Amino acid sequence: MLNLVVCLKQVPMVTELPWDAKTGTLRRDLAAGMMNPACKHALEAALQIKEKFSAHITVITMGPPAAEEVLREALALGADRAILICDKLLAGADTYATSLVLTAAIKKECPKFDLILCGAYTADSETAQVGPQLAEELDLPAAAYVEKLEIHGRTLRVRRMVDNFRETLEMEFPALVTVSMENYRPRYTELMGLENAFGGDGVIVLGAAALGINASLFKNKGSRTKVRKVFLRKTQKENVILQGTASAVVTEFLNKYQRKISTAIGKSIEGKLNDEE
Amino acid sequence: MMKSKKKSIWVFGDYRNYYQNRVTLQLLSKAVDLAQTIKAEVCALVFGHEIDEWIMEYTAHGADRILAIDDPALKSYSTEKYLAIIENLAKERDPEIILIGATDFGREFAPRLAKRLKTGLSADCVGLDITDDGLLLQIAPSFGGNMLAEIVTELHRPQMVTVRPGTFKEIPHNYTRKALVERLPLMKKLPKSRVRLIEYERSVEKEHTIENASVIVCGGRGMGNRDKFKKLHDLARLLGGDVGATRPVVYSGWADHGALVGQAGKHIKPKILFSFGISGAIQHTAGLGEADFIIAINKNPQATMMKMADVAIIADASDVLKTLIKELKKRIRE
Numbered sequence: 001m002l003n004l005v006v007c008l009k010q011v012p013m014v015t016e017l018p019w020d021a022k023t024g025t026l027r028r029d030l031a032a033g034m035m036n037p038a039c040k041h042a043l044e045a046a047l048q049i050k051e052k053f054s055a056h057i058t059v060i061t062m063g064p065p066a067a068e069e070v071l072r073e074a075l076a077l078g079a080d081r082a083i084l085i086c087d088k089l090l091a092g093a094d095t096y097a098t099s100l101v102l103t104a105a106i107k108k109e110c111p112k113f114d115l116i117l118c119g120a121y122t123a124d125s126e127t128a129q130v131g132p133q134l135a136e137e138l139d140l141p142a143a144a145y146v147e148k149l150e151i152h153g154r155t156l157r158v159r160r161m162v163d164n165f166r167e168t169l170e171m172e173f174p175a176l177v178t179v180s181m182e183n184y185r186p187r188y189t190e191l192m193g194l195e196n197a198f199g200g201d202g203v204i205v206l207g208a209a210a211l212g213i214n215a216s217l218f219k220n221k222g223s224r225t226k227v228r229k230v231f232l233r234k235t236q237k238e239n240v241i242l243q244g245t246a247s248a249v250v251t252e253f254l255n256k257y258q259r260k261i262s263t264a265i266g267k268s269i270e271g272k273l274n275d276e277e
Numbered sequence: 278m279m280k281s282k283k284k285s286i287w288v289f290g291d292y293r294n295y296y297q298n299r300v301t302l303q304l305l306s307k308a309v310d311l312a313q314t315i316k317a318e319v320c321a322l323v324f325g326h327e328i329d330e331w332i333m334e335y336t337a338h339g340a341d342r343i344l345a346i347d348d349p350a351l352k353s354y355s356t357e358k359y360l361a362i363i364e365n366l367a368k369e370r371d372p373e374i375i376l377i378g379a380t381d382f383g384r385e386f387a388p389r390l391a392k393r394l395k396t397g398l399s400a401d402c403v404g405l406d407i408t409d410d411g412l413l414l415q416i417a418p419s420f421g422g423n424m425l426a427e428i429v430t431e432l433h434r435p436q437m438v439t440v441r442p443g444t445f446k447e448i449p450h451n452y453t454r455k456a457l458v459e460r461l462p463l464m465k466k467l468p469k470s471r472v473r474l475i476e477y478e479r480s481v482e483k484e485h486t487i488e489n490a491s492v493i494v495c496g497g498r499g500m501g502n503r504d505k506f507k508k509l510h511d512l513a514r515l516l517g518g519d520v521g522a523t524r525p526v527v528y529s530g531w532a533d534h535g536a537l538v539g540q541a542g543k544h545i546k547p548k549i550l551f552s553f554g555i556s557g558a559i560q561h562t563a564g565l566g567e568a569d570f571i572i573a574i575n576k577n578p579q580a581t582m583m584k585m586a587d588v589a590i591i592a593d594a595s596d597v598l599k600t601l602i603k604e605l606k607k608r609i610r611e
């Protein structure tokens with residue numbers, strides 16, 4: 001029986017993003033959430049392993065009370081056990097602190113894991129750091145950006161694409177992977193399953209104290225980085241409007257922007273200005 | 278001991294992608310800048326086997342000091358080996374700042390190194406500076422580049438960042454420059470890598486992931502049907518780019534899920550983005566925060582995508598696509 005742990009994060013849905021216009025910060029407390037896309041792929045990879053072998057899936061998230069929703073969704077999809085780590089003390093944790101807390105929870109609740117799956121990155125912070133830092137905390141062999149997993153006994157074989165290299169790696173369990181969005185297309189949730197999952201209790205809620213994390217300790221051991229300011233990026237667009245027959249607009253477009261295009265593609269399309277008045 | 282009392286800014290010598298990606302040289306150039314402000318030296322780390330070429334290159338591009346380890350055991354990149362080596366060196370020499378290119382390797386490696394050194398790390402920075410209180414100001418994108426965050430590491434050292442390739446300009450090489458080259462022995466207790474590299478292959482064709490593509494051709498429901506949508510690949514191929522898609526297109530099976538751009542899919546940062554027959558719903562544009570230059574083609578000039586474009590072409594998407602492919606074939610010179 002394989003023991004799998006999937007780390008999930010709830011991220012804000014963009015339609016709902018309530019910006020605080022004055023400070024330029026996100027009112028996360030007001031944003032409706034969804035399961036981070038890459039985490040969905042990680043969960044899908046775990047579910048496919050479970051279909052092939054006998055496996056038990058624990059899903060873990062650290063977040064506000066509302067983050068329970070993504071755990072319920074995961075249960076509906078086929079996860080077996082769900083853990084929510086929820087404590088005001090942990091709000092605003094950076095990846096250093098997040099991986100520390102997740103480690104404490106994994107050690108407490110599923111010390112006998114074989115494989116931990118994370119998403120490659122989150123849609124909000126996009127650091128892609130929590131997975132590797134978790135591997136470091138738990139002292140595990142690990143691979144990031146994994147596209148394909150194969151299991152032979154206690155050996156994990158993974159395929160991935162990094163820096164223009166297509167790699168096949170092997171490591172022994174216990175191990176950790178972060179799953180990219182190239183493969184493992186997430187399945188849809190059946191409505192029935194969702195309703196059932198939202199009905200039962202089934203989600204274990206842990207506070208910081210239950211993980212042996214106390215306020216003064218966390219102050220020293222917690223976040224290393226501090227966000228001083230967040231602001232919306234506003235870029236000025238040229239907004240040139242072109243209208244006419246396809247050949248007229250294409251010619252006009254290419255003549256006007258040939259230099260820009262040449263630079264971007266690393267090949268020259270310059271010089272041949274047919275149809276120019 | 279050659280321990281230097283001066284503050285030191287370290288640049289990880291990521292040479293594996295040199296010909297596609299000169300991020301180390303870009304970082305050296307920025308390090309020279311930062312070093313002037315905080316009165317530090319610029320130190321490049323070069324590990325591998327037969328690395329003299331890189332020692333020369335980094336010297337010519339601004340390094341004051343090179344920490345070099347040349348050993349057959351380091352022939353290929355290994356996260357675990359490099360971690361042990363740099364952890365050792367950093368604990369011995371206390372660098373003030375470590376800059377690492379946000380290549381795939383760098384982004385897997387840096388978080389683990391930061392954890393070992395018990396310090397902070399900002400990911401994929403698009404700007405660096407020194408604050409009034411002398412800290413490294415780390416400017417990192419979030420929410421698909423729609424937002425930027427200014428981050429500092431106040432108490433812990435080194436201050437670490439990964440930096441997006443292309444963010445800084447390299448300084449022209451100067452082969453008369455001199456650096457202090459320290460050739461160090463490989464540490465005695467180098468750990469064995471628990472991750473075994475079974476096979477690797479450099480893709481000859483510039484095979485990129487859509488997240489890193491510099492040209493992206495996106496198509497939406499306005500492409501009409503699957504066959505017309507497939508033609509987007511011809512344009513992408515001509516431009517050395519990738520194809521992206523909106524959700525209805527993925528759901529209809531015209532494109533793979535891997536091509537989905539937006540909040541449920543990927544965030545992209547191309548230099549040029551073509552957007553064919555896309556309305557510009559916020560769930561899609563959430564992934565476009567860092568597209569430099571956008572060309573939208575849509576029948577409807579009122580579409581949001583047209584309003585946020587640099588060039589808005591009011592026309593039939595498939596007609597423009599066909600003509601553009603034909604015209605580019607005539608013009609492109611290798």
Ligand SMILES: Cc1cc2nc3c(=O)[nH]c(=O)nc-3n(C[C@H](O)[C@H](O)[C@H](O)COP(=O)(O)OP(=O)(O)OC[C@H]3O[C@@H](n4cnc5c(N)ncnc54)[C@H](O)[C@@H]3O)c2cc1C
Nearest residue numbers: 497498499523524539540541554555556558560561576594
């Ligand atoms: C929770 C949630 C998450 C979502 N996540 C994503 C996501 O990650 N990515 C995503 O893309 N969507 C996402 N969506 C869907 C999103 O809201 C839009 O429905 C989608 O982006 C629209 O795709 P479209 O522009 O291709 O289609 P449409 O909105 O139908 O637009 C088609 C456009 O094509 C134009 N057109 C039609 N015919 C032609 C022609 N012959 N020539 C030129 N132009 C033509 C039309 O004028 C129109 O502007 C999400 C939705 C939800 C609710």
Ligand SMILES: Nc1ncnc2c1ncn2[C@@H]1O[C@H](COP(=O)(O)O)[C@@H](O)[C@H]1O
Nearest residue numbers: 007008062118119121122127128129130
């Ligand atoms: N708060 C969290 N709770 C559980 N898992 C998380 C959390 N934050 C990040 N992760 C995991 O780490 C991955 C990468 O996140 P990030 O480093 O934020 O880009 C996510 O896809 C999750 O698998």
